[in-house]
Amino acid sequence: MAGPAAPLRFSKMHGAGNDFVVLDLRGGAPEPDAELCRALADRHFGVGCDQILTVEDPLSEGAVASYRIWNADGSGSQQCGNGARCIAAWLVRDGAAARASASAGDGSFAVDSPAGRHAVWALGDGGYRIDMGRPDFEPARIPMRGYTSYQDQYVVDIHDTVIGFGAVSMGNPHAVIEVDDVDAAPLDSIAPLLQSSNAFPESANVGFAQVIARDRIRLRVYERGVGETLACGSGACAAVAVLIRRGLIDRDVAVRLPGGELRIAWPDDAATLSMAGPAAFVFEGEWNR
Numbered sequence: 372m373a374g375p376a377a378p379l380r381f382s383k384m385h386g387a388g389n390d391f392v393v394l395d396l397r398g399g400a401p402e403p404d405a406e407l408c409r410a411l412a413d414r415h416f417g418v419g420c421d422q423i424l425t426v427e428d429p430l431s432e433g434a435v436a437s438y439r440i441w442n443a444d445g446s447g448s449q450q451c452g453n454g455a456r457c458i459a460a461w462l463v464r465d466g467a468a469a470r471a472s473a474s475a476g477d478g479s480f481a482v483d484s485p486a487g488r489h490a491v492w493a494l495g496d497g498g499y500r501i502d503m504g505r506p507d508f509e510p511a512r513i514p515m516r517g518y519t520s521y522q523d524q525y526v527v528d529i530h531d532t533v534i535g536f537g538a539v540s541m542g543n544p545h546a547v548i549e550v551d552d553v554d555a556a557p558l559d560s561i562a563p564l565l566q567s568s569n570a571f572p573e574s575a576n577v578g579f580a581q582v583i584a585r586d587r588i589r590l591r592v593y594e595r596g597v598g599e600t601l602a603c604g605s606g607a608c609a610a611v612a613v614l615i616r617r618g619l620i621d622r623d624v625a626v627r628l629p630g631g632e633l634r635i636a637w638p639d640d641a642a643t644l645s646m647a648g649p650a651a652f653v654f655e656g657e658w659n660r
């Protein structure tokens with residue numbers, strides 16, 4: 372008779388308050404299924420987190436590792452910006468990054484996500500800068516349904532609630548709604564309507580953005596698969612990309628979220644967008660399955 376399953380070791384981390392359970396699958400451990408993700412994410416009966424991240428073998432030549440992302444509801448995602456920084460910090464502590472960053476010449480190393488390959492730089496303040504790739508505004512690739520070309524502002528009327536928003540993919544789908552005051556933004560009523568609307572066949576992360584100045588915005592995000600989080604890295608990238616394309620902000624911006632601040636730069640439309648911010652270890656644990 373097989374003995375009890377070995378406990379599942381994990382790292383608990385966060386990036387600006389967006390929190391994660393990190394699992395090392397490089398030894399060939401099986402990927403978590405949706406049921407395990409929901410159990411781990413449960414803040415009363417489990418560990419508690421917004422997302423589960425797995426560290427896995429690299430997918431591209433010279434990358435240190437790859438990572439995958441599951442939301443608290445067990446659904447998968449193609450990108451997690453705050454998670455990418457935490458994976459980078461995890462790989463630096465693990466020692467795996469040292470060898471690669473020494474050879475890269477500019478001090479960077481690479482990690483692979485479902486959205487592609489990312490260059491990563493460790494910053495002096497304990498934070499990390501990640502190349503997040505190019506924002507993709509093509510409706511079919513966000514994906515959106517019912518639109519064949521880019522619109523500065525999409526408008527949907529859902530049961531007499533009219534919602535105007537921008538939309539972009541950072542590898543995962545984002546809607547961005549401009550508001551005058553994020554503190555008063557109706558996240559819980561508007562975001563689920565948009566997520567379940569015909570416009571987003573794979574749902575969406577819904578950001579509510581307030582422009583403070585041309586180099587500073589405030590943002591709250593109601594994430595797909597989670598609800599409101601204290602920060603959303605890809606959501607910060609998405610909001611900045613939409614607002615830059617609308618001509619409302621400059622190309623190097625501070626994004627203030629409830630859990631902390633990120634720095635997003637998108638030098639020009641043909642360039643990739645970079646995100647810089649914190650990554651923190653909280654504790655190491657064992658999950659008694």
Ligand SMILES: N[C@H](CCC[C@H](N)C(=O)O)C(=O)O
Pocket residue numbers: 389421422440442447448449450451452453454543544576594595596597600602603604605606
């Ligand atoms: N909820 C997102 C995944 C996590 C994104 C967020 N935590 C980030 O930092 O980018 C989605 O389903 O696309």
